[in-house]
Amino acid sequence: MALNLLYLHARDEESAITFLQQHNVLRQVPPNCITCNRVMSLVKSGRGEERIFRCPLTKFTILFLKKDSFWESSHLKFKQIVELLFLWAFKIPISTANDLVDVSEKTIVQWFAYFRDICTNHLVNNPYRIKEPGVIVEIDKSLVAKRKNNVGHVVERRWVFGGVGGSALQQDKAS
Structure with a gap:
């Protein structure tokens, strides 16, 4: 499709x-x-x-x-x-995208980052509620830490939050 x-x-x-x-x-x-x-x-x-x-x-x-x-x-x-x-x-890896489109890998990386930034800006500027009356919402958080070259001290720490509610939650429980 x-x-x-x-x-x-x-x-x-x-x-x-x-x-x-x-x-x-x-x-x-x-x-x-x-x-x-x-x-x-x-x-x-x-x-x-x-x-x-x-x-x-x-x-x-x-x-x-x-x-x-x-x-x-x-x-x-x-x-x-x-x-x-x-x-x-569709979350196609950059290496595969490079094989499919006649564009350099550097260009693909830049455009994928740009698309991600556009979506991020939209979500930041247009917040929405995930909770409706009578709907159960599960919320979770994770602290993601990245080490430079997998050695040494932690150079970047970022909290990631997520939530699932409504029909998505019911589908997860059913499977």
């Missing part, structure tokens, strides 16, 4: 752009030209697969599709971005 979705949304640049626009990650509404105020058109640039907004009247006023998005400074194609998103979401 997931592989079908990946193929559907990352088979080419057009489908990847549509997917990212549908999820409000890329601009959906074309901007207006700053010269004549007409709505610009999304077209391929003369340089490969890059997409730009071009004024249909003046033809010289352009704006890159990646402008004002997460991907503004990225050199990746939209197809590669969607592929990396899916691989990260």
